[in-house]
Amino acid sequence: MLALFLLASYLLLSPEPWPVSLHIAKRPPDFKAWHDAELALPQNNASLPPPQGRQGRYVRFSNHYTHEGWGNVMQELLMNAHLAYVANATFVMYNYTWDPYARGDASLFLFTKVVPARTPMSALVAGPVAGGSYPEEAWRPPAVTPEFFEKICPEPTLFDVSRLKNESEIHPWTSASDIMDVFSAHIQTSRDNCMEFKADTGRIFDWDLFANVERMRSLWPTFKHSPILTEWAWSPLVSSILRDNYARIHPLAGDAESNSILPGLLAMHIRRGDFVRHCTRLADRNQTYQAFNAFEGMLDQFVPPRGWGGERNQAYYDAYRERCYPEQEAIVAKVSQVRMEALEQGRPLNRIYVLTNGDAAWTKDLERELRGEGEWESVTSSRDLEVDWEQHFVAQAADMVIAARAEIFIGNAWSSLTSNVNMLRVVRGVPIETSRFW
Known part of the structure; x- marks a missing residue:
């Protein structure tokens, strides 16, 4: 087993093509066209007049998350870009990076799945965080690439995040x-x-911050009006997934540029995989909901049961698990409850879309259970989307587009992906009572 892992690691790190005869895995896409388009952005021009070009002020976040899921990366990306905006400095774009040390395009996820080592941000999103323009009333110089930054800033001032936090008494x-x-x-x-904020010196905005509504509350009144959020958009690659699959999801889902609600659609986020263990860790921490899942007015809020600092019995862990890792029977019951309540509010639901990382067999079984509990025009999931090889690695973002536009959304309140969806729903004025939780 160790020998196989070492061989696979060598092949992934090697800049040479993999020997076809080994059939280790299909090589992930290199996203070259997207990277080339970023390099060709007109703002990557040293001759531009101030506040751009050589006389511009630039900030690079080399300390950004790696080896993390898209939900966590998106949270930090938004805050880093907003910090640059508030400080009136040009944001230096960065990749969605799984493995910063990979020599080639590929890396391993959990030692088993081959994934891109880095994905250009423009393959996932559009708007100011990916080099797009700011609105006229809130204009800033558009973001530039790391390559341009390195060209005009060969010796930047380096900030050590941990040291600055200590000196500034940030707790x-x-x-x-x-x-x-x-x-x-x-x-x-x-x-x-x-x-430049130095790599490996800590994060300015970390997981504990995003998981604490009290710490995030003071920033929200200004953050929600930031062009980083109001101008947030998804990439043409993500949009193409919806155009290719709208018949499976909703008749109006193909217009990926629209933020309009998809009437009658119930979207729900069901975490599987690592959450079977993660939910126990959350209980051990007596963890409350992610910050953007605890806006005032949101339903289904959760008060952690007693047990912090003392003995925790099985009932304590069960209270977390039924919300964090619901089983199929509980999922079906919740859907029936939410559908009835939505109908009473004048929001009849007739379609279901399930965002999930559950395996195909489990997901298909859930779809059958849901169809058996009521008449639905369609019941589909992440596993039903037909995607090409590039689309495959940004499909989670397509899930978020669907959830953000659903008439009703049921999410996992400890999930950063659910939190980001609800953040976008609130920014776009979706009624807050339409965001529900298990």
């Missing part, structure tokens, strides 16, 4: 707005136009 309970103010001041007062 695990410091609010998001205070953290934003502290780091914005560091950027604004720098004498150098070229700034």
Whole structure:
């Protein structure tokens, strides 16, 4: 087993083509066209007049998340880009990076699945975080590529995040707005136009912050109006998944540029895989919901049961599990309840879309159970989408598009993906009572 792992690792790290005869795995896409398009962005031009070109002020976040799922990466991406916006510095784009140390295009996920080592951000999203323009009333110089930054900033001022946090007395309970103010001041007062947060020195905005509604609350009134959020859009690659699959999802889902609600659609996010263990860890921490799953007015809120600091019995862990890792019977019961309540509110539901990382057999069985509990025009899931090889690696983003536009959304309140969906729903003015939880 060790020999096989070492062989696979060598092949993945090698810049040479894999020997076809070994059939280790299909090589992931290199996303070359997307990367080339980023390099060709007109703002990557040293001759542009200030505040662009050589006289611009730039900030690069080399300390960004790696080896993390898209939900966590998206949270940090939004906050990093908003920090650059607040500090009036040009944001330096970065890839969605799984493995920063891979020499080639491929890496391994959990030692078994071959995945892209890095994906250009423009293959996932559009808007200011991917080099798109800002609205006129909130204009900033558009984001540039790391390659351009390295060209005009060969020796940037390097910031050590952990050291700055210590010096600024930022603690695990410091609010998001205070953290934003502290780091914005560091950027604004720098004498150098070229700034970089060093890799491996900690994160400015970490998981504990996004998981704490009290710490995030103070930032939300300004953050929700940031063009980083209001101009958020999805890439043409993600949009193509919806155009190719709208007949399976909803008749109106093919217009991927629209943010309009898909009437009658119930979308639900059901985590499987690592969450079977993660839900226990959440219980051990007595963890509350992710911050953007705890907006005022949201239904199905959860008060952690007693047990923090003392003995936890099975009932304590069961209380978390039934919300965090619901089984099929509970899922079907919740769907029936939500459908009835939606009808009473004048929102008849007639279609289901399931966002899930559950295996194909489990998901198909769930689809059958849901069809058996009521008449639905369609019941489909992530596993039913037909995608090509490039689309396959951004399909989670397509799930988020569908969930953000669903008439009713049931999510996993400890999930960053659910949190991001609800954040987008609130920013777009979707009624807050349409976001539900297990």
